[in-house]
Amino acid sequence: MRAVAIIIMPLLFTGMVAAQADDICRESGNIPSREIGRQGKVAQFVFGRVILRNVASGATPPRVTATYSDIVQTAIRQLIGQSGNYCFRRFGASGMVVIEVDGVEVARKSFSDLGDVRQREDFEVIAPQGQRIAAPGVVSTRFTRAPNDKTTDLYRQAAAAEGDKDLNGAVGYVKEIVTIDPQDFVAWAKLGSLYLSLNSLPEGEAALKRAIAVRHDYTPALLNLGTLYAVQTHIPEAIEMFKRAVVSDPASARAYRLLGEAYLQNRQGTMGLAALDEALRLDPVGMAECHLLKARLYDLAGAKNLASHEYKVFIAKMPDHPDRKKFEKYVKDNPEN
Numbered sequence: 001m002r003a004v005a006i007i008i009m010p011l012l013f014t015g016m017v018a019a020q021a022d023d024i025c026r027e028s029g030n031i032p033s034r035e036i037g038r039q040g041k042v043a044q045f046v047f048g049r050v051i052l053r054n055v056a057s058g059a060t061p062p063r064v065t066a067t068y069s070d071i072v073q074t075a076i077r078q079l080i081g082q083s084g085n086y087c088f089r090r091f092g093a094s095g096m097v098v099i100e101v102d103g104v105e106v107a108r109k110s111f112s113d114l115g116d117v118r119q120r121e122d123f124e125v126i127a128p129q130g131q132r133i134a135a136p137g138v139v140s141t142r143f144t145r146a147p148n149d150k151t152t153d154l155y156r157q158a159a160a161a162e163g164d165k166d167l168n169g170a171v172g173y174v175k176e177i178v179t180i181d182p183q184d185f186v187a188w189a190k191l192g193s194l195y196l197s198l199n200s201l202p203e204g205e206a207a208l209k210r211a212i213a214v215r216h217d218y219t220p221a222l223l224n225l226g227t228l229y230a231v232q233t234h235i236p237e238a239i240e241m242f243k244r245a246v247v248s249d250p251a252s253a254r255a256y257r258l259l260g261e262a263y264l265q266n267r268q269g270t271m272g273l274a275a276l277d278e279a280l281r282l283d284p285v286g287m288a289e290c291h292l293l294k295a296r297l298y299d300l301a302g303a304k305n306l307a308s309h310e311y312k313v314f315i316a317k318m319p320d321h322p323d324r325k326k327f328e329k330y331v332k333d334n335p336e337n
Contacts, residue, residue: 021047021120025087028078032087044119047087050080050099051124062102064125070095099123120286124251148184151177158190167198178210185215193224204228217248223255226262235266246275253283257290269297288317304334312336 021032024047032045050064064080068088078086088097099107106125158173171194177187188211195204205228211221226241242259249255260275276290295310311327321327 021045021087024049024085024120028085028087030087030089044090045087046090046095046097046119046121047085048097048120048122049084050086051084051122052101065100067098067100068095097121097123099125101125122283122286148181150180151184151187154180155187162194167194170194171198183214185211185218185221188214189218189221189224192221196224196228201228201232217244219245219249219252219255222248223252223258226258230258230262230265235262238262239266246278251282253279253287256282257287260290261293264293264297269301273297285317288314291317305336308334309336 025032025045030045032047046068050066052062052064061082065077066080066086066088067075067077068090069075070090076088078088080086086097097109107123109121109123154173154177158170158177161167161169161173171191174187174191174194178184178191181187188207192204192207192211195201195207205225208221208225208228211218212225215221222241222245226238226245229235229238229241239259239262242255242262245252245255246259256275256279260272260279263269263272263275273294276287276294279287280290291310291314295307295314298304298307298310308331311331315321315324315327315331318324
């Protein structure tokens with residue numbers, strides 16, 4: 001059962017993700033947990049925060065906008081207010097969010113796999129100084145792939161099938177895509193994730209390996225393959241995939257979270273804690289459950305004062321968690337000092 005915990009544990013915090021989405025999206029007039037899409041399906045959203053750095057004290061804040069588009073809908077733009085929040089309802093696959101500061105693009109993020117109902121992506125960008133834009137390093141386009149006219153309709157059909165929970169149908173469409181375009185690493189990775197959802201593990205592993213063979217640093221495929229290895233208790237192999245993922249995408253808090261969990265499963269506590277701390281640094285609220293992982297580790301090690309501290313920090317970030325009273329009792333019974 002311990003090997004499965006790496007996959008199951010994130011599911012325990014689905015309620016927190018929903019609460020985050022509602023909180024961030026509310027100012028744009030959306031409440032994702034209550035929104036219903038086509039055919040009575042739960043509506044899908046991409047949301048997050050834009051953190052602006054290097055703004056001089058007293059200076060007029062620059063104009064920051066977020067733009068979302070996918071294969072179904074044309075570009076939709078939102079002006080980012082003081083909260084830094086953005087929220088878009090989405091309808092198709094292969095979506096992209098672009099961040100602009102005073103009309104200059106400074107960051108972008110493509111979404112090759114929009115299987116999650118609510119997907120959070122935060123951005124940290126540097127405000128331009130005068131007419132000089134931020135360092136090119138904040139712009140990430142390495143996973144952007146030009147659309148193939150021969151497969152666009154198949155992508156749309158695959159997204160519709162997946163939305164209708166027809167995973168076998170979606171598999172059929174994506175298999176057509178990779179037959180037409182064998183170099184489409186995005187489609188190979190999508191095929192792998194669909195097979196995993198169907199519990200067809202050998203087929204899923206093969207498809208993910210094909211994605212990585214085409215694009216060795218494709219983070220979604222690395223994470224999914226690492227997760228598969230973790231479920232199969234091939235922990236060293238999982239660690240290797242997650243290590244490659246954090247090198248490929250150093251800003252991915254999720255990659256560090258998974259790496260930390262794998263290290264803990266492999267009884268490498270020090271390295272596991274370091275990875276979890278990095279996940280928390282990158283996304284303090286979104287990765288708040290890392291505090292619970294650290295607390296459990298400290299508790300098992302007998303360092304109850306350290307565990308108590310982690311529970312206190314977690315409660316501060318997630319005051320509405322259903323286990324709050326249990327955590328508060330632990331803190332009361334095990335004071336930090």
